[in-house]
Structures are given as C-alpha cells and as structure tokens.
Amino acid sequence: MPAASAAQGRSTGDVGVRRRRAGRPSAAVLDKAGITAAALELISRKGYDGLTMAALAKQLEVAPSALYNHVAAKRDVLLLLEDHLTSLxxxxxxxxxxxxxxxxxxxxxxxxxxxxxxxxxxxxxxxxxxxxxxxxxxxxxxxxxxxxxxxxxxxxxxxxxxxxxxxxxxxxxxxxxxxxxxxxxxxxxxxxxxxxxxxxxxxxxxxxxxxxxxxxxxxxxxxxxxxxxxxxxxxxx
Amino acid sequence: MPAASAAQGRSTGDVGVRRRRAGRPSAAVLDKAGITAAALELISRKGYDGLTMAALAKQLEVAPSALYNHVAAKRDVLLLLEDHLTSLxxxxxxxxxxxxxxxxxxxxxxxxxxxxxxxxxxxxxxxxxxxxxxxxxxxxxxxxxxxxxxxxxxxxxxxxxxxxxxxxxxxxxxxxxxxxxxxxxxxxxxxxxxxxxxxxxxxxxxxxxxxxxxxxxxxxxxxxxxxxxxxxxxxxx
DNA sequence: AGCACTAAATGAATAGCATTCATTTACCAG
DNA sequence: CTGGTAAATGAATGCTATTCATTTAGTGCT
Missing domain, CATH: 1.10.357.10 (Tetracycline Repressor, domain 2)
Incomplete structure (x- = not known):
C-alpha cells in the first residue's frame, strides 16, 4: 500500500506523470517498508523476472539510483522480501x-x-x-x-x-x-x-x-x- | 578434456592466441560434450558467477555467437551440466x-x-x-x-x-x-x-x-x- | 542567524550480460 | 558444378545492476 499511495500525497496538485525535480524532497519518498511492498506488488504482477531495479524504481515513481540510498544492492531487496515473507x-x-x-x-x-x-x-x-x-x-x-x-x-x-x-x-x-x-x-x-x-x-x-x-x-x-x-x-x- | 585439447589440434602451427578466420572450419570445433567440459572447468576455476557465455566461448577459443549453433540459450548449457552431473x-x-x-x-x-x-x-x-x-x-x-x-x-x-x-x-x-x-x-x-x-x-x-x-x-x-x-x-x- | 554536514533525490554514464544477425566458409547431395 | 545446410566470425542490440556528480532539504553547532 505504500507503493500505491506513493503516487498521491504530493503537495502540488499535479497529474501523475509529472517528474520530481532533483534534490532532496521535503518528505522522504522511499523507505524499506515501501520498497518491500512495491517489490511484492511487482512480483505478483510480473514474476521475479520482472523484479529489476529499474522496474522497482518505476513502481515507486523514483529514479533507479534513488533505491541505492536505502539498499546497497539488489540482494538487499531480496533480503527484505525474505524477512517479510517469513513473518507470514x-x-x-x-x-x-x-x-x-x-x-x-x-x-x-x-x-x-x-x-x-x-x-x-x-x-x-x-x-x-x-x-x-x-x-x-x-x-x-x-x-x-x-x-x-x-x-x-x-x-x-x-x-x-x-x-x-x-x-x-x-x-x-x-x-x-x-x-x-x-x-x-x-x-x-x-x-x-x-x-x-x-x-x-x-x-x-x-x-x-x-x-x-x-x-x-x-x-x-x-x-x-x-x-x-x-x-x-x-x-x- | 575436449576443452583443453581444443587449444591444440589445429593444422597450422600457429601460437595459441591466433584467431580463426570467419567461415565454417574443416573440423567442427564445438560439440555438446566439449561445451559441458569447458563449462565444468570454468565453474571449478571461477564459480557460477564466472560462467558467462562470453567466458565459456573464450575457454573454448571461439566467438560467443558460435555457442548458439549448439545450444539455444544459456539454460541449455545448465541443462547439459545437470545431466552430466547426474551421471556422477x-x-x-x-x-x-x-x-x-x-x-x-x-x-x-x-x-x-x-x-x-x-x-x-x-x-x-x-x-x-x-x-x-x-x-x-x-x-x-x-x-x-x-x-x-x-x-x-x-x-x-x-x-x-x-x-x-x-x-x-x-x-x-x-x-x-x-x-x-x-x-x-x-x-x-x-x-x-x-x-x-x-x-x-x-x-x-x-x-x-x-x-x-x-x-x-x-x-x-x-x-x-x-x-x-x-x-x-x-x-x- | 549563519554554517557545515548529512540524507535523499535526479540524471547521466558505465561495464557486463545474453542474444541476434549478416556474413563467410566448408562440406555434402544431386 | 551447383544448391543447401552447418558452423564459424564479428558487429550490434537492449537490458541489467551499479556508480557518480549534482542538486536540494533538513539538522545541529556556534
């Protein structure tokens, strides 16, 4: 749900596709929970082949490089998934x-x-x-x-x-x-x-x-x- | 052993690094057994991360695209490996x-x-x-x-x-x-x-x-x- | 208040990956 | 000798994760 709601919640009333300008945003867009949720959503729609850093970034409406402020590598995303699934x-x-x-x-x-x-x-x-x-x-x-x-x-x-x-x-x-x-x-x-x-x-x-x-x-x-x-x-x- | 001996066995007495010219060679360079053996050799030296189509081709002294005359995709190489290992x-x-x-x-x-x-x-x-x-x-x-x-x-x-x-x-x-x-x-x-x-x-x-x-x-x-x-x-x- | 530092975003660049394609050459069947 | 097929080269493609320089926002110190 963080993934879906990430599309909303911007202060400007712009339509969806509008790009964020460079620089740190006032409120952080990404966190580990959101990344995990977006990854799960992506996997359920496209499978693990569809889980690329680029696709994940797109799902979160973010540039791919932004992910690397929160995970050191793709493996960390898999690790987040693993730990979440274990809790189920x-x-x-x-x-x-x-x-x-x-x-x-x-x-x-x-x-x-x-x-x-x-x-x-x-x-x-x-x-x-x-x-x-x-x-x-x-x-x-x-x-x-x-x-x-x-x-x-x-x-x-x-x-x-x-x-x-x-x-x-x-x-x-x-x-x-x-x-x-x-x-x-x-x-x-x-x-x-x-x-x-x-x-x-x-x-x-x-x-x-x-x-x-x-x-x-x-x-x-x-x-x-x-x-x-x-x-x-x-x-x- | 087909992998190792592939380096020898050319009619010209050239030194190792010499490139084969384009076109079909008189004797086939590749076959499934040789590909399997080369893949095993590569894995034992560099692990599975080192098993790339490019590295495999290099091991066999062949252009990467040549492999695709014998396997349809990398998955087929893994399949050859699997079947070979099962026989062990x-x-x-x-x-x-x-x-x-x-x-x-x-x-x-x-x-x-x-x-x-x-x-x-x-x-x-x-x-x-x-x-x-x-x-x-x-x-x-x-x-x-x-x-x-x-x-x-x-x-x-x-x-x-x-x-x-x-x-x-x-x-x-x-x-x-x-x-x-x-x-x-x-x-x-x-x-x-x-x-x-x-x-x-x-x-x-x-x-x-x-x-x-x-x-x-x-x-x-x-x-x-x-x-x-x-x-x-x-x-x- | 002003200033340094850090965190979090963009956008451009990079190297490596599997795979494809046009081309060349060799052998074989008619 | 002539077509067709098999097996090689070499160049190109698109996708991949990842890195880096740059921009901006907030925090803590003096």
Missing part, C-alpha cells in the same frame, strides 16, 4: 497445540509461502540470521516449541534444519510442471520408472477425490513430512 | 546391497554432487525428464531398486520425490557459512534458539572427534535421511 509463516501452533500439529501447520505454511517465491530460497539458505530479524523470531518460536515439547537441546537445531531442508526442496516441487515425469520417447527403456509414474498419478487422483486438490507435489510433501514428524517425535525426552 | 551420482547400491544401504549411498552422493552446483537446483526442479536422458536413467535405476525392495508401485514416485526434495534442500545447507546461526546482538531476545545453537555446535564437535569432519549440515542431513529411510522402509510390502 504460521507459527501459531507452537505453545498452543500438540507438537505434531504445530510442526505440521508450520511446515505446510512455510512451504506454501516460499513455493510462490522460490527465487528467494538460494538467498535464505546462505543468509546469516543476524540480517533477518523476523526470520530469527521464527526460529526462536520454533525452538521454544521444540524444547518445551521435550527435545534435548542439542537436537533442536539439526531437527529444524532437516525439516527446513525438506521444506525448501519441496517448495521447488510445487512449481514444477505436472508432466515433469513424462518420459516421452524414452519410456520403453525405463519401464519401472514409467510404470511407477503412471500408478502414482492415478493414485493421487483417487486420493484427492474428496474435493481437495491433490497435486503430486502435495502427496510427496505429506509423505515426507509425516515421516519426519513421527521420526523426530521419537527423539523427545 | 552413485546408484551402484541398487540391486547390489540392501535397500537401506543403497538409498543411503545414493542420497549422500546425490547431495554431495549438487552441493557444489546449487545454482543448478532451480533448473533440475522444473526440468522435464525427457530433456535429460542421464537423469531419466538414474530415476529408472532407483525406481527399479524401490520396486524390487517391495514398495507398492504407487508409492515409489512420492517416496523418491520426498527424498529428492530433502536432498536438494540439504545441498544448499552445505554451502551456508558456519556461523549462519549466530544471532549476534539479538541473542538476548532469542534465548531458546541461542541456547540450542550453542549446544548443537558443541555436540557436533564432539561427535566428529573421531577424525571425520562433522559439519553442521552433515549432522542435519544424516538425521533427516535416517528418519526418512526408516520411515519409508516401513512402507514395503
């Missing part, structure tokens, strides 16, 4: 529901948020948590949930990292085309795989007959997640 | 060892190969297997191993996808800096997480005292993988 992940189960249910809710929510933002995954994976306060807050909530559920302290981080790895990998799956496993003309040389693909496709269709959309990625995610949850659950003291 | 993944356990051991070998090898090539992961995840014969061959071997180990056919693909998701996510972890979880100045506001990070760090150090390098990523990978293997093992008929 549902951690409400921890402390409120059984550990299993809390993890389930968190993991599905986490995967769904980043399935729409897979280009951020390489950024997150290498990102020191210091630079991302919301992300750190999520880890704190989740860690607390694990410890209070009886996990030995030294197992908490490995357990979370294992879950997160699975979640990030699964987020990519969501974006894959449905026919990704169609082996085409080479089907004859891969009989076991081809048969397995066919039978899992029909099984997924059957399982989702109850109304919910059962995409292949969901089947695999559910399978892996439930195995991890029950396996990890056994580690609690 | 160790599937020798399937059919030779117990299912658990075969999966363990495969998963560690798969993770290690792509940990060095994380920029390819977004490519693989969306890649129809039709375009990658080596990858398809790997799936066939693994599928066969699963079916012969007693898996119900419709569970094979979800099981493999779940494992793969975990593997790809874990490959990113390997590249993360060791201090990625140091919460720095915000440590006081995240007591549970901070404590968990500290105790897992010392536990990992202890566990690896036997000589082997026990990086944090390895601890989490082992944990998750063993849980998945034993959970999946229970699905066999």
């Amino acid at each position: 992940v549902d951690v409400s189960g921890f402390g409120a529901a059984a550990w299993e249910d809390a993890v389930r809710t968190w993991a599905w929510s986490y995967r769904n948020v980043f399935a729409e933002h897979t280009p951020l995954i390489p950024v997150i994976a290498v990102l020191p948590v210091t630079d991302a306060p919301q992300t750190l807050a999520m880890y704190e909530t989740v860690s607390k949930g694990f410890i209070e559920a009886g996990f030995p302290q030294e197992q908490v981080v490995p357990a979370i990292v294992a879950l997160e790895s699975f979640i990030f990998g699964s987020a990519y799956d969501v974006t894959a085309p449905e026919d990704i496993f169609e082996s085409g003309s080479l089907a004859e040389s891969t009989p076991h795989f081809t048969a397995a693909v066919r039978s899992s496709a029909s099984a997924a269709g059957w399982a989702s007959a109850g109304g919910e959309r059962g995409r292949p990625a969901d089947t695999a995610f559910k399978l892996g997640l439930e195995l991890l949850i029950s396996g990890l659950g056994a580690l609690r003291g | 993944v160790d599937v020798s356990g399937f059919g030779a060892a117990a299912w658990e051991d075969a999966v363990r070998t495969w998963a560690w090898s798969y993770r290690n190969v792509f940990a060095e090539h994380t920029p390819l992961i977004p490519v693989i995840a969306v890649l129809p297997v039709t375009d990658a014969p080596q990858t398809l061959a790997m799936y066939e071997t693994v599928s066969k191993g699963f079916i012969e180990a007693g898996f119900p056919q419709e569970q094979v693909v979800p099981a493999i996808v779940a494992l793969e998701s975990f593997i790809f996510g874990s490959a990113y972890d390997v590249t993360a800096p060791e201090d990625i979880f140091e919460s720095g100045s915000l440590a006081e506001s995240t007591p549970h997480f901070t404590a968990a990070v500290r105790s897992s760090a010392s536990a990992a150090g202890w566990a690896s005292a036997g000589g082997e390098r026990g990086r944090p990523a390895d601890t989490a990978f082992k944990l998750g993988l063993e849980l998945l293997i034993s959970g999946l093992g229970a699905l066999r008929g």
Whole structure:
C-alpha cells in the first residue's frame, strides 16, 4: 500500500506523470517498508523476472539510483522480501497445540509461502540470521516449541534444519510442471520408472477425490513430512 | 578434456592466441560434450558467477555467437551440466546391497554432487525428464531398486520425490557459512534458539572427534535421511 | 542567524550480460 | 558444378545492476 499511495500525497496538485525535480524532497519518498511492498506488488504482477531495479524504481515513481540510498544492492531487496515473507509463516501452533500439529501447520505454511517465491530460497539458505530479524523470531518460536515439547537441546537445531531442508526442496516441487515425469520417447527403456509414474498419478487422483486438490507435489510433501514428524517425535525426552 | 585439447589440434602451427578466420572450419570445433567440459572447468576455476557465455566461448577459443549453433540459450548449457552431473551420482547400491544401504549411498552422493552446483537446483526442479536422458536413467535405476525392495508401485514416485526434495534442500545447507546461526546482538531476545545453537555446535564437535569432519549440515542431513529411510522402509510390502 | 554536514533525490554514464544477425566458409547431395 | 545446410566470425542490440556528480532539504553547532 505504500507503493500505491506513493503516487498521491504530493503537495502540488499535479497529474501523475509529472517528474520530481532533483534534490532532496521535503518528505522522504522511499523507505524499506515501501520498497518491500512495491517489490511484492511487482512480483505478483510480473514474476521475479520482472523484479529489476529499474522496474522497482518505476513502481515507486523514483529514479533507479534513488533505491541505492536505502539498499546497497539488489540482494538487499531480496533480503527484505525474505524477512517479510517469513513473518507470514504460521507459527501459531507452537505453545498452543500438540507438537505434531504445530510442526505440521508450520511446515505446510512455510512451504506454501516460499513455493510462490522460490527465487528467494538460494538467498535464505546462505543468509546469516543476524540480517533477518523476523526470520530469527521464527526460529526462536520454533525452538521454544521444540524444547518445551521435550527435545534435548542439542537436537533442536539439526531437527529444524532437516525439516527446513525438506521444506525448501519441496517448495521447488510445487512449481514444477505436472508432466515433469513424462518420459516421452524414452519410456520403453525405463519401464519401472514409467510404470511407477503412471500408478502414482492415478493414485493421487483417487486420493484427492474428496474435493481437495491433490497435486503430486502435495502427496510427496505429506509423505515426507509425516515421516519426519513421527521420526523426530521419537527423539523427545 | 575436449576443452583443453581444443587449444591444440589445429593444422597450422600457429601460437595459441591466433584467431580463426570467419567461415565454417574443416573440423567442427564445438560439440555438446566439449561445451559441458569447458563449462565444468570454468565453474571449478571461477564459480557460477564466472560462467558467462562470453567466458565459456573464450575457454573454448571461439566467438560467443558460435555457442548458439549448439545450444539455444544459456539454460541449455545448465541443462547439459545437470545431466552430466547426474551421471556422477552413485546408484551402484541398487540391486547390489540392501535397500537401506543403497538409498543411503545414493542420497549422500546425490547431495554431495549438487552441493557444489546449487545454482543448478532451480533448473533440475522444473526440468522435464525427457530433456535429460542421464537423469531419466538414474530415476529408472532407483525406481527399479524401490520396486524390487517391495514398495507398492504407487508409492515409489512420492517416496523418491520426498527424498529428492530433502536432498536438494540439504545441498544448499552445505554451502551456508558456519556461523549462519549466530544471532549476534539479538541473542538476548532469542534465548531458546541461542541456547540450542550453542549446544548443537558443541555436540557436533564432539561427535566428529573421531577424525571425520562433522559439519553442521552433515549432522542435519544424516538425521533427516535416517528418519526418512526408516520411515519409508516401513512402507514395503 | 549563519554554517557545515548529512540524507535523499535526479540524471547521466558505465561495464557486463545474453542474444541476434549478416556474413563467410566448408562440406555434402544431386 | 551447383544448391543447401552447418558452423564459424564479428558487429550490434537492449537490458541489467551499479556508480557518480549534482542538486536540494533538513539538522545541529556556534
């Protein structure tokens, strides 16, 4: 909303396209929240390919170079996005529901948020948590949930990292085309795989007959997640 | 090796830097195998940032535009890399060892190969297997191993996808800096997480005292993988 | 009040990127 | 020998992130 309202709010009653003259404006036009919101808006309209510094500047009605007063590089914009999106992940189960249910809710929510933002995954994976306060807050909530559920302290981080790895990998799956496993003309040389693909496709269709959309990625995610949850659950003291 | 030997093998005895004149050469300079090898060489020296079409052309002693007679776009180069690397993944356990051991070998090898090539992961995840014969061959071997180990056919693909998701996510972890979880100045506001990070760090150090390098990523990978293997093992008929 | 300093904008410039195109040359099929 | 196709060069294109000089506004000091 800062992005949209940036078009208004100028003291002169000029029409939209009028350019700002050089020099520092009386009220700052840009801030990190506005940049984040504009980036999100841009991504939802044009995808990550459309997220260029020039396009972002245009969305904010600003010269591209102005962005560099607020971020050191494009990577910082991705970092702002990452931290914002993390705050959308549902951690409400921890402390409120059984550990299993809390993890389930968190993991599905986490995967769904980043399935729409897979280009951020390489950024997150290498990102020191210091630079991302919301992300750190999520880890704190989740860690607390694990410890209070009886996990030995030294197992908490490995357990979370294992879950997160699975979640990030699964987020990519969501974006894959449905026919990704169609082996085409080479089907004859891969009989076991081809048969397995066919039978899992029909099984997924059957399982989702109850109304919910059962995409292949969901089947695999559910399978892996439930195995991890029950396996990890056994580690609690 | 095609990349290195490309420098030699010209009929004229000219010194290295001499330019080829325009027009089709008597013997083709480029082919997909050579492009793949040159790309690998380049990546190992300069990393993925150094893998540009211009640099690749230079490595092959060719004009950049020449590459486009063999690949339609840079993405095709990444695809060549992906398929080549997949052929390096160790599937020798399937059919030779117990299912658990075969999966363990495969998963560690798969993770290690792509940990060095994380920029390819977004490519693989969306890649129809039709375009990658080596990858398809790997799936066939693994599928066969699963079916012969007693898996119900419709569970094979979800099981493999779940494992793969975990593997790809874990490959990113390997590249993360060791201090990625140091919460720095915000440590006081995240007591549970901070404590968990500290105790897992010392536990990992202890566990690896036997000589082997026990990086944090390895601890989490082992944990998750063993849980998945034993959970999946229970699905066999 | 006047003055230095800093912050936040513009606009012009830069280097590097993937990709395209016209052109040249070599081989092959008729 | 003659057309067509494949594979190279070299020049050009448009887009990219980023930098820099410049302008202007506000803040703190004396």
